[in-house]
Amino acid sequence: MIFTVAIDGPAAAGKGTISRAVAARFGLAHLDTGALYRAVAVKGGDPVTAAQTLTAEDLARDDLRSLEAGQAASRVAVIPEVRAALLDFQRRFARREGGAVLDGRDIGTVICPEAEVKLFVTASPEVRAHRRWLELGGDQAKVLAAVKERDARDAGRADAPMCAAADALLLDTSDLTIAEATEQALAAVAKALAG
Numbered sequence: 001m002i003f004t005v006a007i008d009g010p011a012a013a014g015k016g017t018i019s020r021a022v023a024a025r026f027g028l029a030h031l032d033t034g035a036l037y038r039a040v041a042v043k044g045g046d047p048v049t050a051a052q053t054l055t056a057e058d059l060a061r062d063d064l065r066s067l068e069a070g071q072a073a074s075r076v077a078v079i080p081e082v083r084a085a086l087l088d089f090q091r092r093f094a095r096r097e098g099g100a101v102l103d104g105r106d107i108g109t110v111i112c113p114e115a116e117v118k119l120f121v122t123a124s125p126e127v128r129a130h131r132r133w134l135e136l137g138g139d140q141a142k143v144l145a146a147v148k149e150r151d152a153r154d155a156g157r158a159d160a161p162m163c164a165a166a167d168a169l170l171l172d173t174s175d176l177t178i179a180e181a182t183e184q185a186l187a188a189v190a191k192a193l194a195g
Ligand code: DC
Pocket: 011, 012, 033, 034, 035, 037, 038, 070, 073, 074, 077, 103, 104, 105, 106, 107, 150, 154
């Protein structure tokens, strides 16, 4: 079975939790594509070389989840050659036998426009910043500023900007618990698998 679930949206909207739940429920492989950009940024040196030589160990580092790594990832993600170096791996993952869930910014638009299910998961910047702050701590105002800065860069870049595909299902999680949002995503995937 070739079956791709594309889950896009801004930072801290709940994409990761939803993606993992969808993958576990339906037995699909999961790729957190943000981790690729985080690993490129944290590896250091020339970002294009880093993207071309990324290894499994780079992806297994335990310092990828920090606020700084997220900001740095957003900066290297603007570079077209970095995106190009990561494209084939993501495309092959998306169409692998057995089905896959990928979460990121451009999965439904660029990596896998033919995905069988596309979700765009979002929430207000304030709600997302609060969630990130609960997870990582720090200064709340700084976390909100970082979230807004990252949104602007990810949505404003020329190459593969973050945006909802025309045929994506919008899931605004501002007023939903993650459990409620996950239920909606699971229902959408179940429907596509049945149809
Ligand atoms: O999802 P995340 O917070 O781990 O992503 C970190 C950064 O990586 C994000 O701000 C922009 C970039 N990114 C991207 O450009 N395209 C993707 N498919 C995933 C992430």
